[in-house]
Amino acid sequence: MITAYGWSRYWEDTLATTATPLSHSKELVPGRITAQYSHVYRVISSEGDRIAKVSGKFEYAAEARGDFPAVGDWVLLELLKGEPDAIIHAVLPRHSAMTRKQAGSIIEEQIIGANIDIVFLATALNQDYNARKLERFLIAAWESGAAPVVLLTKADLCDNTEALLQEVQSIALGVPVHCISVHERLGLEQLEDYLTSGTTIAVTGSSGVGKSTLLNWLIGNNVQEVQHIRNQDARGRHTTTHRELFLLPSGALLIDTPGMRELQLWDTVEGWHHTFADIEQLARQCRYRDCRHEAELDCAVQIALSEGRLEPLRFANYRKTEKELAHLARKERNVHRKRQKESGRSPGSKPKHRKRFQGEVDL
Structure with missing residues (x-):
């Protein structure tokens, strides 16, 4: 079952080289985080879906918010016998992660998605189009280690699609750019080459750019509620309220994320x-x-x-x-x-542990 969610020889080798003493004292199995809620996670393993929390030891040892599991992470689980829950004891090293600074004044890293192969950067061709905002998303995408792809959504609402396409191509250097419209079924065939089995794709962008509509088309049914945007300013409310990973009919995996009012850069x-x-x-x-x-x-x-x-x-x-x-x-x-x-430590020493909140999502 977990092979459908991206488990591969690469992760087998990673597990073998990062085994901890804990793995010898407890029976642990690998699993992938498929959803992140307030204080718990949904995880898929060879035993199916489980709701999981991190162990007390994990929480104590974590030194920063980014140390906690995120959607897309592979983790080591203890499956509690006779119970539908599980305990997360470790996170396997990430091969990529898209991050941002936590919203507000707190200097803290927030993981948008982990172990991503491709990032779809969605921006709508309506009044909300903003080339400078797209540049910020490109900075974060390039830093993540995943391959960025720009999707210019709602192309049916734009009268100067070609001009905006050329503008985006001039700033998204070396990045594929596609104009699409889910409602009019325009340009969607361009996405098929990305939707290969085992490939993890994250979709990110501002509110109201059509991420949930795109996801519903990709997966074949209305798994995400879609809310209409305001005509006067082209802005919408957040449709997605948490991060979640979906298995697509093509075998690809897609991480849907809440629309971001702003993207504060982090170490990029x-x-x-x-x-x-x-x-x-x-x-x-x-x-x-x-x-x-x-x-x-x-x-x-x-x-x-x-x-x-x-x-x-x-x-x-x-x-x-x-x-x-x-x-x-x-x-x-x-x-x-x-x-x-x-x-009370000397400069340059490892900071004393500070307890963090786990799993919270900022909208």
Whole structure:
């Protein structure tokens, strides 16, 4: 059963090389997290579906929110005899994970989905279309280790589809971009090549872009409630209220996530470099290695801006996200130093454990 959910020789080898002493004292089986609720998880194993919680020892040892299981994770389970529940004792190392900073002022990582092969970045071709927001999602997707694919949804509502397609292709460098409409059955055949057996796909994007409608089409029935958006501003309410993994008829696996009002970046420096590779290439052509791309002599970036080869708004978002990531890094360091001081440990030592809430979902 678990092979249908992506269990493979890769995970067999991973399990063999990451076995813990716990595995010798308890009878543990592998399982995959298929849904994440307030404080519990739904897990699929060779014994079927179980509702599970992490063990007390796991919760105590976890040092950060990102250490807890997320949808898509492979975990080691203790199946309680005579009961429908299970205990999670360990999470197998992730080969990919899409993350963001937790909403609000708390400096904490939140896992959107784990062990993802492909990320569908959905953005609607209506009044909510925003190229700069798409760039933020691209940064997170590139950082995740999964392959990003951009889906321009609700193409039937757009009068200038070709122009927007070209714009997105110019910013989603090297990323496949597809215009689709589920209601009109436009472009859906383009997705078939991604839906291969055992492939895990995450669908993410803002509220109202049609993620649940797309999922319902892929799976063949209305598994997710669909809510209509407001015509005046093209915005909708959250349809998905938790993260969940679905097995599609094709054998592919799809993680549906709640629509995000905002995507606060988390430790995505590599993804930032990848998303703005065109600007990075220009920067390497500047006369001065430490060029700030403002008023320096022979600045290749400023020359590209003046000649129309670089869009001013794209460059502005490049600088904005650069400052945002630098600010986040400073705040992380400050939080780490504060925790070390509170714990009485010397700088550079491992922070004292702080108990975290498990499994909560921010909308």
